[in-house]
Amino acid sequence: MAFVSEPRDLAQIVRDGLGALVFAFGYKTGIVDAFGEVEQPCTAEELSQKAGKKLRYIQEWLGSMVATGIVTMTEDGKYSLPHDKSVINMWGHASTLFPIFCELFPKLEEATSQDGPSGYPSYNPFLQWVDLCRSAETLKTWNEMFLVPFMKLKPGDAFTILDLGCGFGKHSREVAKLYPNSKIFAIDMDERSIEHAKKEISTCGPNNIEYLCTKGGNLPKEWTEKFDFVIINDVLHDSYEVDDILKETKRVLKADGYAAAYDPPISSYHLKIVQDVLAQFYLPCSFFHCLPVSSMGPSGEGLGIGWGYERKKQKIEEHGFRVIQVGDKDVNTIQEGIVFQKLLKRKGSNS
Incomplete structure (x- = not known):
């Protein structure tokens, strides 16, 4: 062969x-x-x-x-x-993953053993490393590329927005500044991250954002059909409750609302990632952090970045969503974001 x-x-x-x-x-x-x-x-x-x-x-x-x-x-x-200063800073910061992953070596060795734990919780130095990647300039560029085209799916600028899995809240604060007439609700299951986010807005604002510590798969009951947009940025591949998150996303979205899930643009299939430079960077990150974290659920079934675009899209569609194209790329092309909306019920249908 x-x-x-x-x-x-x-x-x-x-x-x-x-x-x-x-x-x-x-x-x-x-x-x-x-x-x-x-x-x-x-x-x-x-x-x-x-x-x-x-x-x-x-x-x-x-x-x-x-x-x-x-x-x-x-x-x-x-x-x-x-080397250009921007290149040095980008890859210099990336290289500082080495000592972080070295610290995780013993934990990963235990997790990979047949009789070892299924995984381990998020490692704070890695979360801090990710947060440092999100400079104001980086977030501005990201918003221009992904968020603004997504938000143009509905007219106006006064929306109710959910940032599901906000981490330290840096991106949700930029969203709140970009859409000052909107109300942003930002949630994360990590209490330390939410406390940090609350402290930041207490001193610097903006005032149109509210942080809440809760799981994405267990949102407040009163949020049913509350949101125009749900942003799930860099979350699903780390989660061990993807089904619950998607069920809750469907419940809290308005009938004419939209959701978007953003994850590294990696194929689900190894034959498609041969010599893929993005996979060369992201899959080692997943091996040391994303996969062990997503393996912590009751089933022990980890997703990680290797879960990939195709399987993520399939999972979203299985939950009764329609994936829609935003921008030039067809929905079957591997990309960072998947935008989706609830399938409208037919008249006389109970499904």
């Missing part, structure tokens, strides 16, 4: 991983920031002084970075970091 892909050089993959780990150390401890501030090309001594680190360690760090190809050298032995 023919194989659909050729294996990559395993030795080089491991070498690159080790180099990325050293780069992560430099980013996390300020060496990379110092590199950006010192005049380049620079000597090891100049970088050592700027970073406030011992020279011998800076020399070894630079050697590793030169060998990996992240840092370049001149003929007279000086060093440069020839």
Whole structure:
């Protein structure tokens, strides 16, 4: 039987991983920031002084970075970091996942054992890492790409909106600012996250948002047909109660309301992710965090990011929703968001 892909050089993959780990150390401890501030090309001594680190360690760090190809050298032995600042910050922050995942190694080792626990709860350092990804500029870009086209499905700008699984509340606050005439209800099951979110709006606002600590699968009874829009951002693949969440979403949506679930755009099928750069990034995150967290339910059946677009779309449709196209991509094309609405009942039908 023919194989659909050729294996990559395993030795080089491991070498690159080790180099990325050293780069992560430099980013996390300020060496990379110092590199950006010192005049380049620079000597090891100049970088050592700027970073406030011992020279011998800076020399070894630079050697590793030169060998990996992240840092370049001149003929007279000086060093440069020839990458755009935005690229350095993006992938520097991404690289700081390495120490977080190293801390989770023992927990994951237990969870993967046949007689071990089904998974483990959300790990706060990872949640904080995700929150740092959501800068004001990043959220602005995301809203322009996804939220605004979604909200244009209904006329006007005075809506009742549910942010289901809001985390620390940073995105829901941006939504509230973007739609000041709307009322936003933001919920999360993690009490620490909600307390943090409440503290933020108590000092900085906005005033058109309300936070509540509750499960997405157990929303207040009085919320039946309350919402024009339900936003489920980066939630379903982490959840062990997807069926309950979708049932509740259906209950609290108005008849003419819309919901949208956003998750990493990964296929459910491994044959479709061969050499997929997004899968190369997101599936390791899922292996260490999303899958164990989503395995904590009574059934122990984990979803994780590997659950994928196709199976998520199928699950949404099984709950009596119609998936609709927003933007240029067909609903059967793998993408970050799935927008859906309740199927309208036919006259004389009880279903």
